[in-house]
Structure formats: C-alpha cells, structure tokens
Amino acid sequence: MDKSSEASKNSNTLIWGIIFIIGAIMLVWSMSTSRTGQVWVTPEQHAFTADADGKYSATDTPSSGDIEWVTYNVVPDSELTQEVIDSGSVTLSWSRTIGLWLAAIFTLFILSFLVGDNPAYKFAEALVVGTSAGYVMVIGIWDVFVPLLLGKLAPGFVQTAFLPGMDVSAGTQFLYIIPAILIIMLLFQLMPSGGWISRWPIAFFIGITAGYRMIGYVEADLVAQIKAGIVPLWVTGENGFAFWASFNAVLLTVATLSAMIYFFFSVEHKGFIGKTARIGIWFLMITFGASFGYTVMGRIALLAARLEFLFGDWLHFIPSS
Amino acid sequence: MLKILQNIDRRWVFLSMLLAVAIPVLAKTVFPVNISPQTMMVFNAIEDLPEGSRILLSYDFDPASQGELLPMAQAFTRHCSIKGHKQYYMALWPLGPPMVDLSIDTIESEYPNLVYGEDYMKFDYKTGGEAVIRMITQDLRGMFELDSKGVSLDEIPMTKNIKNIQDMDLIINVSAGDPGTKQWVQFAATPFGITTVSGCTGVQAPQMYPYIPEQLAGVLGAIKAAAEYEAAIDEVYPSIASNPKAQEAKRRMGPQLVAHSLMIGLIILGNIIFFVSRKRGLA
Numbered sequence: 385m386d387k388s389s390e391a392s393k394n395s396n397t398l399i400w401g402i403i404f405i406i407g408a409i410m411l412v413w414s415m416s417t418s419r420t421g422q423v424w425v426t427p428e429q430h431a432f433t434a435d436a437d438g439k440y441s442a443t444d445t446p447s448s449g450d451i452e453w454v455t456y457n458v459v460p461d462s463e464l465t466q467e468v469i470d471s472g473s474v475t476l477s478w479s480r481t482i483g484l485w486l487a488a489i490f491t492l493f494i495l496s497f498l499v500g501d502n503p504a505y506k507f508a509e510a511l512v513v514g515t516s517a518g519y520v521m522v523i524g525i526w527d528v529f530v531p532l533l534l535g536k537l538a539p540g541f542v543q544t545a546f547l548p549g550m551d552v553s554a555g556t557q558f559l560y561i562i563p564a565i566l567i568i569m570l571l572f573q574l575m576p577s578g579g580w581i582s583r584w585p586i587a588f589f590i591g592i593t594a595g596y597r598m599i600g601y602v603e604a605d606l607v608a609q610i611k612a613g614i615v616p617l618w619v620t621g622e623n624g625f626a627f628w629a630s631f632n633a634v635l636l637t638v639a640t641l642s643a644m645i646y647f648f649f650s651v652e653h654k655g656f657i658g659k660t661a662r663i664g665i666w667f668l669m670i671t672f673g674a675s676f677g678y679t680v681m682g683r684i685a686l687l688a689a690r691l692e693f694l695f696g697d698w699l700h701f702i703p704s705s
Numbered sequence: 706m707l708k709i710l711q712n713i714d715r716r717w718v719f720l721s722m723l724l725a726v727a728i729p730v731l732a733k734t735v736f737p738v739n740i741s742p743q744t745m746m747v748f749n750a751i752e753d754l755p756e757g758s759r760i761l762l763s764y765d766f767d768p769a770s771q772g773e774l775l776p777m778a779q780a781f782t783r784h785c786s787i788k789g790h791k792q793y794y795m796a797l798w799p800l801g802p803p804m805v806d807l808s809i810d811t812i813e814s815e816y817p818n819l820v821y822g823e824d825y826m827k828f829d830y831k832t833g834g835e836a837v838i839r840m841i842t843q844d845l846r847g848m849f850e851l852d853s854k855g856v857s858l859d860e861i862p863m864t865k866n867i868k869n870i871q872d873m874d875l876i877i878n879v880s881a882g883d884p885g886t887k888q889w890v891q892f893a894a895t896p897f898g899i900t901t902v903s904g905c906t907g908v909q910a911p912q913m914y915p916y917i918p919e920q921l922a923g924v925l926g927a928i929k930a931a932a933e934y935e936a937a938i939d940e941v942y943p944s945i946a947s948n949p950k951a952q953e954a955k956r957r958m959g960p961q962l963v964a965h966s967l968m969i970g971l972i973i974l975g976n977i978i979f980f981v982s983r984k985r986g987l988a
Contacts, residue, residue, distance in 0.1 A: 395714040498719040520799040527829040549855040596835055600891030608895050612919050671911060678907030678927055682773050685928040688960040689772025691730045701731055
C-alpha cells in the first residue's frame with residue numbers, strides 16, 4: 385500500500401470516527417432529554433350528514449347513515465407535556481414514528497455518500513428511484529390516463545367505476561381513439577420484434593414537442609428579448625437625467641453586444657472584434673459566477689433543511705420544522 | 706505545511722461544511738434581512754391586487770427542491786390568504802401535488818375561515834408540461850374537468866365562471882426546472898400578457914432575470930429572496946412575524962452566511978496554495 389492510499393484510509397477512519405462519535409453523543413443526549421423520534425397525535429372526528437336534496441354538510445352530532453371518519457393531527461413538542469400524555473388525549477402514532485425514523489435513517493444513508501460510496505447509500509438511492517418511478521406511474525394512470533383517455537372513450541364506465549363527478553354529456557369522443565392507438569404502438573418498444581412500430585408515435589411526439597417549443601422560444605426568447613434589449617441609453621426621470629438608470633442601460637447594451645460578438649465566429653477575433661469579444665468573455669464569466677453562487681446557495685439551503693429535520697423533528701434539539 | 710494543504714482529503718472540507726451549516730441551525734442563528742427592490746416587485750404584484758383577485762399558483766417542484774422552494778411557496782400562500790385572494794393550485798410535476806397539499810395544510814391550520822371551493826381549490830397533476838399550459842390558456846375544462854377531489858368545476862363556486870387562465874389576475878409559479886417558469890413565460894405570460902411572478906431555485910434565477918419587467922412582474926431567486934419576501938410580509942402584517950413557521954427562509958439564511966464565508970475562505974486558501982506551489986515549482 386503506497387503512502388497516499390494509507391493516508392486516505394487513515395483520514396477515512398478518522399472522519400467516520402468523528403461523525404459516529406458526534407452522532408452517538410447527540411442521539412444519547414436527545415434520548416435522555418426528550419421523546420426522540422416519537423410522533424404523538426390527537427384524533428379529530430369528522431362527520432357529514434345529507435339533507436333532503438342529498439347535499440352533504442358537516443355535523444357535530446352524527447347519526448347512523450352519516451359519513452364519518454377520523455384524522456390525526458401531530459402534537460407539537462411545545463404542547464407535549466407529561467400531563468397531556470397522562471390525560472390520554474394524545475396517542476403515540478407508531479406508523480408516523482416508524483416513518484420518521486425511516487426518513488432520518490435514509491437521510492443519513494444519502495449523506496454518507498460524502499464520506500465515500502457505500503452499500504447504505506446505494507440502497508437508499510435505489511429505493512428513492514424505485515419509489516419515485518412507482519409513484520409517478522400511479523399518478524399518471526389516475527390523473528391522466530383514466531380521466532383524459534379512458535374517460536373520453538368510455539365515459540359511462542369511468543363515471544360509474546372511478547369518477548362520479550365526471551360530466552358524461554358529451555358521450556364517447558371517438559377522436560381519442562387516435563392517442564389510444566399511438567399508446568399501443570408505443571408499447572411495441574417492449575416486444576422482441578416489431579420495435580419499429582413504436583418509432584411512429586415517438587416521431588409524432590418529438591415533432592409536436594419541437595413545434596410547440598419553437599413557437600415558445602421564437603416569441604418569448606427571441607422577439608421579446610430583442611425588444612427588451614433595445615432601451616434608451618439616455619434615461620430621464622422627474623428630476624432630469626437619471627444617472628444609474630442610464631448606466632444600467634449602457635451596461636445592458638455593452639454586455640449584450642459584446643457577449644454576442646464572442647459567439648460570432650464568421651470574423652476572426654482580432655483587433656476591435658477581438659477586444660470586444662474579450663469584454664464579452666468577462667460578462668459571461670460574471671454571469672457564470674452568479675450562477676455558481678446561486679447554485680451554492682441552493683445546495684446549502686437543501687442541506688440546512690435536512691439538518692433542521694434531523695435536529696428538529698427527529699432529535700428534538702430545535703423546534704420541529 | 707504546503708504539502709499537507711496540497712494533499713488534504715476533500716472529506717475534511719465536507720465535514721467542515723457540515724459543521725458550518727449544522728452549528729447555526731442548532732444555534733437558531735437569524736441575521737437581519739434587507740429587502741431588495743426585486744423582492745418588492747413580487748410583493749407588490751400580490752399586495753396591489755384588490756381583495757378577492759384570482760391567483761393561479763403552479764407548484765412545479767418536488768421534494769428534491771423542497772428545502773429551497775417550500776418556504777417561498779408557503780409565504781405566497783400566507784400572503785394570498787391574508788389578502789383574501791382566490792387561490793387556484795396546480796402542479797406540472799408529478800410530485801408537485803404533495804407540495805401543494807402542504808400549502809393547503811397551512812391554509813386549513815392558519816386560516817380556518819377560508820373555505821375550500823370558495824377561497825382556494827386544487828387541480829390534479831396533468832402530464833404534458835407546456836402542452837398543459839397551452840391548453841388551459843384557451844380552455845380550462847379541456848384539461849381539468851374535475852378538481853383534485855373529483856368534483857366538477859361547474860359545481861365549485863370559484864371555478865364555475867372561469868373559462869381559461871386568461872381570467873386570472875396573476876400567475877405565481879414556483880419552479881425547480883422544466884416545466885417551470887420558462888414555460889409559463891413562453892406559453893402564458895408572453896403570448897397572452899397574463900401578469901406572472903416567479904419563485905425559482907438559485908440555479909434558474911440568472912436565466913429568469915432577463916424576463917423582468919416585460920414578461921415577468923418579478924422573480925424571487927432562491928432562499929435569500931424567500932427570506933426577503935418573508936421580511937416584507939412581516940413588515941406589512943406584523944401579526945405574522947410571531948409565527949415561527951412563517952420565518953423558515955429567514956432561519957435558513959443563518960447557515961448560508963457561515964457556509965458562504967467558509968467557502969470564500971476555502972477558495973482564497975486554494976488560490977494561495979496554487980500560486981505558492983507554482984512559484985516553488987510544485988504545481
């Protein structure tokens with residue numbers, strides 16, 4: 385083993401050691417001073433009763449035949465005292481407590497990637513990807529496929545089976561057979577032969593998307609932005625010449641023109657063009673710097689949010705978020 | 706010393722960054738916030754509307770951006786609720802509806818006088834991104850026949866007279882990418898002149914500023930602008946300042962300051978090491 389890999393291994397052990405010691409101290413401290421990772425809830429009763437017209441309204445005195453259900457509200461730490469628990473008005477929610485622990489453990493699994501790739505990270509990553517894919521598929525079926533395709537082709541069935549509020553007065557809309565056929569053609573991608581059939585709906589989809597986007601970009605990013613870039617360089621206000629507004633207008637014009645000249649390769653970048661292009665590079669660099677700064681801010685905000693969750697909802701060192 | 710610094714394990718930097726963020730979070734450090742003119746543009750776009758104006762709020766983000774965008778989304782909800790605007794929620798991302806539900810939870814717990822269907826309502830997720838926007842600018846019912854509870858739009862008081870989103874007084878888009886603010890600008894704000902404001906991630910913010918003021922009435926860029934927006938609401942409506950949940954973005958600016966200071970220090974240190982190494986012929 386060479387010196388650098390040995391130093392890396394030692395450093396790795398030391399960092400893991402520090403993290404585990406700090407984590408263990410925090411967990412023990414939290415468990416000895418608060419109800420670590422516990423979620424307590426209060427039940428809330430809901431009841432709706434129907435009037436003569438069949439319209440439902442809320443009622444405090446439910447009777448048989450009314451619709452009733454219970455929801456559970458989380459009790460904040462600040463309100464959770466031993467007296468409240470002893471009174472029996474709150475109960476420990478095992479499902480939410482287990483969910484909280486899983487969320488905390490998976491957060492730690494994901495953060496462990498910073499120390500190095502490991503099986504815990506891989507497990508958490510696979511679970512996130514799988515859960516997201518499954519969730520998106522279910523949402524797609526119930527929010528899009530059922531109401532916007534099946535509901536158009538078999539409105540009576542969809543209204544009876546899934547969506548009682550759906551308007552069926554338009555009847556079966558046969559035009560929707562076309563997207564149904566395109567979907568079936570797309571599924572040929574999964575067949576061992578006949579994969580070429582799926583290229584037709586893919587081509588259709590790409591064509592539609594390209595056309596849609598082209599219109600959007602031409603109107604909003606080309607024409608409107610050219611218009612927004614043509615501004616008076618000498619700005620006057622109520623008190624005459626407005627220095628900063630004029631300065632901004634000149635800066636905008638110089639930055640736009642110089643950055644565009646940098647990307648204009650039909651003329652060799654030397655002399656006046658070269659110098660202008662160099663100014664353009666500076667403006668581009670400042671823009672990239674601003675983007676980098678904003679990106680860092682975003683990432684730190686995400687880290688702060690996860691730490692607020694760990695220190696607040698889980699360990700109860702700070703009020704829950 | 707120079708050799709140690711040259712070969713320092715990057716994980717020490719990660720650990721120091723973790724501590725730089727964790728300590729202010731634990732210490733609940735909050736710094737004063739100065740409200741910028743850009744944030745005031747967004748605030749005024751909502752504040753200047755008369756009570757009962759129709760506002761479409763599209764939450765185009767998912768849990769991956771929740772830490773950065775949820776505070777501003779919640780601030781939008783609180784501001785619209787205080788002002789008594791009609792709030793229409795939707796999402797162009799499949800994982801957006803749970804984010805909308807968090808705002809609806811806020812309305813139900815903090816503004817119990819507001820009634821679902823009369824003051825606020827929610828549409829389901831629909832796939833298609835810009836195609837959804839394009840469709841609802843012409844025909845709302847062509848895309849959303851029912852609300853998220855399965856009730857026909859014709860039976861909901863606040864939607865029965867809405868033909869399309871050109872009937873909205875303002876669009877608020879909270880965006881983490883594509884589809885998001887760019888698509889709302891391209892397919893709603895620019896072609897139909899619907900007043901639109903955006904709250905977006907830091908990564909997107911520099912691409913959105915050129916749309917101000919013609920195509921966007923204002924942009925909240927990342928958590929800093931969200932903190933400024935919270936401060937602006939606190940100034941005009943002091944009662945909200947005592948609600949700790951309404952100060953989430955301001956709380957997250959404490960770790961930002963310490964972490965950014967650390968990062969600036971590390972960039973300067975890295976450059977010093979590079980130039981010294983080059984001078985000594987080690988680089």
